[in-house]
Each structure stands twice: as structure tokens, then as C-alpha cells.
Amino acid sequence: MSDDFVEIISALFVLAGALLTLCSAIGLVRFRDTLGRMHPAAKPQVLGLVLILIGAGIRVFPDIDLGMLVLAGIVAVCAAPVIANRVGNLAYRESVQDGTITHEAPVLEKYTGPGIDGRRDS
Incomplete structure (x- = not known):
């Protein structure tokens, strides 16, 4: 392949990634919220x-x-989905404790047990 063709393909990958x-x-x-982000x-x-990275490669x-x-x-590829899952899980639990998500709190407590401080919220 010619060098110009390789340069064009590489530039297209970098442009698409950017x-x-x-x-x-x-x-x-x-x-607006963490779960959406x-x-x-x-x-x-x-x-x-x-x-x-493909374009650079x-x-x-x-x-x-x-x-x-x-x-x-x-x-x-391995780390980003895990980090997003953990951040979303933490944001969901914090919003349940703060009272911003009230309709799902009993369901969450049913599966996770008592809150962080050991008490059950009433």
C-alpha cells in the first residue's frame, strides 16, 4: 500500500474517534444526573x-x-464499564438515602438489607 493511503485511513480512524x-x-x-451521565x-x-488507538496503530x-x-x-475496554457501573450503583444508593428516589427505596432495601449505618429507614 502506498503511504498516502495509509495516512488517509489512519486519519479517518482518528477523526471518527475524536x-x-x-x-x-x-x-x-x-x-443532568449521574445515572444519565x-x-x-x-x-x-x-x-x-x-x-x-486503531488509527495510531x-x-x-x-x-x-x-x-x-x-x-x-x-x-x-475492560475498566470503563466496571467504573461506570460502580459510580451508578453508588449514586443510586445515595439518592435512595437522600430521599430523591422514594418509590424504589423499599425494593432496594429488600435486596440489599439494612442501610450503610445498619439501620432500616422507615
Whole structure:
């Protein structure tokens, strides 16, 4: 393949990844609550990063730095959904204790047991 074709393909991947990351940032600003912000923080941001890493990998293909790009992509794909899940779980529990979510509190307490301080909220 010619160098110009490789450069164009690499630039397209980086551009697509940058656009997805921009959409994720806009989603983080636009959504109001933590539970709504979990989605743009995890899914499009990680896909954007993976596309940028693919574009960089195409650009530096025969070099040894390709392994570091693959490792960074694997860590991002594995860690981001877990972090978003934990943040959402914590935000949900805090909102139940604060009283902002009242209609689901008995259901949550039924499955999780007593609150953090050991008392059952009445």
C-alpha cells in the first residue's frame, strides 16, 4: 500500500474517534444526573479511544509501540464499564438515602438489607 493511503485511513480512524469523544463530552455536559451521565462516560468515550488507538496503530504498524496501543485499548475496554457501573450503583444508593428516589427505596432495601449505618429507614 502506498503511504498516502495509509495516512488517509489512519486519519479517518482518528477523526471518527475524536468525534465520538466529542459527542461523549457533550453528553456529559447535557445530562443532568449521574445515572444519565454513566452512558456517555463509558460507551462512546471508550469506542472513541479505541478508534483513535486503531488509527495510531495503523500509522505505527511495524514499530514495537503497537503493543502498548493494544494494551491501552484492552485496559480501557475492560475498566470503563466496571467504573461506570460502580459510580451508578453508588449514586443510586445515595439518592435512595437522600430521599430523591422514594418509590424504589423499599425494593432496594429488600435486596440489599439494612442501610450503610445498619439501620432500616422507615
